Amino acid sequence: RKEVEQDPGPFNVPEGATVAFNCTYSNSASQSFFWYRQDCRKEPKLLMSVYSSGNEDGRFTAQLNRASQYISLLIRDSKLSDSATYLCVVKGAGGGNKLTFGTGTQLKVEL
Amino acid sequence: NAGVMQNPRHLVRRRGQEARLRCSPMKGHSHVYWYRQLPEEGLKFMVYLQKENIIDESGMPKERFSAEFPKEGPSILRIQQVVRGDSAAYFCASSPLFKRGEDEQYFGPGTRLTVT
Numbered sequence: 214r215k216e217v218e219q220d221p222g223p224f225n226v227p228e229g230a231t232v233a234f235n236c237t238y239s240n241s242a243s244q245s246f247f248w249y250r251q252d253c254r255k256e257p258k259l260l261m262s263v264y265s266s267g268n269e270d271g272r273f274t275a276q277l278n279r280a281s282q283y284i285s286l287l288i289r290d291s292k293l294s295d296s297a298t299y300l301c302v303v304k305g306a307g308g309g310n311k312l313t314f315g316t317g318t319q320l321k322v323e324l
Numbered sequence: 325n326a327g328v329m330q331n332p333r334h335l336v337r338r339r340g341q342e343a344r345l346r347c348s349p350m351k352g353h354s355h356v357y358w359y360r361q362l363p364e365e366g367l368k369f370m371v372y373l374q375k376e377n378i379i380d381e382s383g384m385p386k387e388r389f390s391a392e393f394p395k396e397g398p399s400i401l402r403i404q405q406v407v408r409g410d411s412a413a414y415f416c417a418s419s420p421l422f423k424r425g426e427d428e429q430y431f432g433p434g435t436r437l438t439v440t
Contacts, residue, residue, distance in 0.1 A: 245427060256415055256431040257367065300366070304427070309380045311357065311369040312417075312429060 214239050219301050219315035226322055230291050234318045236284040236301030244305035246277055248286050250297040251317065257300055260286075291322045326351065328418050328432035329398075336438045337406045345401040345435045349418030356399040357417045357429060358391060367415065373399060406439045413437075 219236045226232050238246075246264075249257040261268060263275040263284055274287040284301055301315040329348040337343050349356050358370040369383040373393035384391065388406075393399040403410055413436050417429040 247428065254361065254413060256433050259428050259430065262428060309372070309382070310355075310427070311372055311380060311383065312359075312367075313369065314359075314367040316366040 215315075216240060216313045217301055217303050217315040219299075219318050221316060221318060223319040223321050226291055226320070228291060228293060228322055228324055230322075231287065231289045232291055232320060233288075234286045234299055234301070234320075236286075236315055238282050238284070238301075238303045238313075240303070240305075241279075241282060242305060243282075243303045246284050246304070247302040247312075248273075248275055248284075249300040249302055249314075251300055252297045257302075257314075260299070288320075291320075293322050293324070296320055296322045328353075328416055328430055330414075330416050330432035330435050332435060333433060334436045334438070336440060338440050339407060340405050343403040343406050343410070343437055345403075345414050345416075345437070346398040347401070347416030347418075347432060348398040349416075350430055353418035353420050353430075355419045356393050357419075358399075358401050359415045359417065359431075361413045361415065361434075363412070370401070403437075406437075408439050411437055411439045 217238050248260040250260050251257045263277045265277050267276045272289045276285045298317040298319050300317045303313045356373045359367045361367045371384050371391045372380040388404045390402045413434045415434045416432045419429045
């Protein structure tokens with residue numbers, strides 16, 4: 214079983230749609246959780262940290278369920294510029310402070 | 325405030341040559357991480373360093389790869405006797421410290437290594 218699992222997609226959605234991504238992680242001792250986005254295999258850019266209480270940043274909402282070892286990202290009113298690969302990232306999944314990346318979910322927002 | 329800097333951005337080496345990749349962390353960051361992204365794959369952790377110390381090298385291949393972060397100057401990832409399978413994007417990230425909520429890692433633009 215992979216340490217961090219994501220649906221690879223692609224998700225093709227029309228502009229303005231709401232889209233949700235899910236992610237599961239295998240190590241219950243994992244410490245911190247993040248969503249990054251990566252455009253065309255450029256550097257990953259931090260989108261947001263994820264907390265058990267949930268957090269929201271504009272059109273983006275992230276949620277963590279420690280009991281189910283499940284992380285989600287919701288994007289509302291999607292824009293063409295949201296097209297990217299979204300990476301679910303866990304810190305401390307294998308112990309220590311390294312980041313463990315999911316393989317990413319590809320999102321394509323279309324007119 | 326400059327972000328994480330990496331150079332060169334693109335590096336071409338022939339099989340058997342050495343590759344040296346450099347990374348300067350963000351100002352105020354003292355922790356450096358190296359990750360590798362092979363074609364069509366996700367990012368994989370290689371090594372975590374603080375100044376003059378290797379903290380975790382569990383992701384480093386056992387041979388030909390080494391990393392350092394000297395007291396002065398950038399962090400260096402060194403690959404000796406490169407092979408075609410080393411062709412990948414190498415990303416460096418830095419973070420300030422490990423306090424919960426302040427431990428995000430920020431990535432540099434990467435070095436694309438091509439071995440011919």
